[in-house]
Amino acid sequence: MIDDVRLLERVEAGERGAFDDLVEKYHREIYFLALRIVKNEEDAEELTQQTFVKAFSKLDTFRGKSSFKTWLYQVAINGCRSFLRARKQVYELNEEIATGRESSPDPLGKMIKGETALAAAKMIQELPEKQRIIVSLRVFHELSYADIGEAADCSEQTAKVNFHYGIENLRKKLRENGTL
Amino acid sequence: MGRCEKYREQIAELALGALPDGECAEVKAHAAECGACATLLEETMALMATLKSAELPEPRAEFSAGLADRVYGELKKSGAAPGDTNVIPMRRGSGHLKTLSALAAMLLLAVGFLFVMKGMRGGEDPAANLPTDRDFTETEIADEVARMMGSDSIEIVLDGVEVEATVDFNELSLAFVFRDADLGDEDMEWLEAGLAGSDENYTDDFDVFFDNITEEEAREILEGLENSGTEQTAVPRGVS
Numbered sequence: 001m002i003d004d005v006r007l008l009e010r011v012e013a014g015e016r017g018a019f020d021d022l023v024e025k026y027h028r029e030i031y032f033l034a035l036r037i038v039k040n041e042e043d044a045e046e047l048t049q050q051t052f053v054k055a056f057s058k059l060d061t062f063r064g065k066s067s068f069k070t071w072l073y074q075v076a077i078n079g080c081r082s083f084l085r086a087r088k089q090v091y092e093l094n095e096e097i098a099t100g101r102e103s104s105p106d107p108l109g110k111m112i113k114g115e116t117a118l119a120a121a122k123m124i125q126e127l128p129e130k131q132r133i134i135v136s137l138r139v140f141h142e143l144s145y146a147d148i149g150e151a152a153d154c155s156e157q158t159a160k161v162n163f164h165y166g167i168e169n170l171r172k173k174l175r176e177n178g179t180l
Numbered sequence: 181m182g183r184c185e186k187y188r189e190q191i192a193e194l195a196l197g198a199l200p201d202g203e204c205a206e207v208k209a210h211a212a213e214c215g216a217c218a219t220l221l222e223e224t225m226a227l228m229a230t231l232k233s234a235e236l237p238e239p240r241a242e243f244s245a246g247l248a249d250r251v252y253g254e255l256k257k258s259g260a261a262p263g264d265t266n267v268i269p270m271r272r273g274s275g276h277l278k279t280l281s282a283l284a285a286m287l288l289l290a291v292g293f294l295f296v297m298k299g300m301r302g303g304e305d306p307a308a309n310l311p312t313d314r315d316f317t318e319t320e321i322a323d324e325v326a327r328m329m330g331s332d333s334i335e336i337v338l339d340g341v342e343v344e345a346t347v348d349f350n351e352l353s354l355a356f357v358f359r360d361a362d363l364g365d366e367d368m369e370w371l372e373a374g375l376a377g378s379d380e381n382y383t384d385d386f387d388v389f390f391d392n393i394t395e396e397e398a399r400e401i402l403e404g405l406e407n408s409g410t411e412q413t414a415v416p417r418g419v420s
Contacts, residue, residue, distance in 0.1 A: 011262045023248040031239045052251040057260035117234040
């Protein structure tokens with residue numbers, strides 16, 4: 001498989017095929033990451049697209065300090081966080097306008113099959129945002145703590161600590177509901 | 181208990197399949213002698229298996245199929261597609277703007293450019309030219325920046341001269357787009373002086389784009405930026 005550095009060189013030279021290859025290579029991972037953070041398929045698709053638009057339009061700011069994949073994750077996480085902040089503001093506004101409206105539905109429940117898997121997925125969603133992102137990056141995307149630090153904009157040690165708190169929280173929740 | 185603490189982190193790594201073989205054996209040997217750690221290991225293995233079983237649905241085929249085209253289309257529209265010949269990176273800054281107040285100051289600077297340019301063009305006091313419906317004060321600019329925390333760009337239009345300041349709060353970077361700017365010699369000099377003067381206060385790294393201005397104008401400004409000693413990236417975009 002051609003490495004990302006070569007592909008990026010070809011992209012910068014204007015080679016459309018290399019651009020397509022990079023999008024094809026990473027779009028599933030970025031989509032899954034976005035879906036885990038924003039919990040909605042439509043939003044995850046939009047954020048995936050915007051991640052690539054933003055990344056390629058700012059390619060000159062990629063300094064090769066981390067891998068392209070880690071940098072792409074960083075762009076995606078930042079985009080998802082901005083999206084969540086904006087959505088929170090809109091949601092709070094809607095709540096003010098229509099007090100008593102039913103709270104947000106459970107989109108994840110429609111996506112995941114199997115009782116235990118669903119319970120686990122819901123518990124991840126209940127984790128604090130940072131722990132949720134870091135646990136997802138470690139468990140599902142298999143990033144090292146150093147890469148998680150880069151992608152989630154924190155130190156390697158913070159990534160490690162948050163991961164272990166997250167796992168401890170999940171273990172506690174699963175124990176409480178009798179799954180373990 | 182001290183010994184057990186040592187193994188807690190490793191147990192999670194072992195359950196993830198990310199622990200080197202030698203350390204795996206050590207953790208397992210400890211768990212064989214320690215009931216608490218054996219339970220922890222068993223629970224963590226079960227937790228990881230459960231988590232891994234929570235597979236998410238694949239992206240829709242039609243989304244995946246057209247994604248590269250859509251991304252490329254968006255980039256092309258904004259003149260930022262890879263390999264576009266009208267995008268000329270001039271110089272890359274070494275640092276980043278550090279604080280929100282610096283961003284506010286930069287935004288103020290952008291608006292200040294326009295005020296002064298308008299003033300110079302008309303030979304009047306810039307303040308006298310402020311549109312009554314967009315009478316920006318320093319506080320308003322700061323408020324505007326605070327408001328922008330939820331978005332990443334703002335467009336300011338003053339009598340047909342349009343500046344779009346794009347602020348990326350995540351990367352603490354800032355880009356200005358000057359559009360349809362009918363700039364004269366004096367404007368150029370002022371712009372250059374303004375950027376040079378801003379350097380020691382808060383300018384560290386920002387991008388400048390120009391839309392719909394002549395190549396000559398763009399070149400003059402870029403040369404001015406190069407000579408100003410600032411550390412910004414200057415990119416002519418959509419230059420006629």
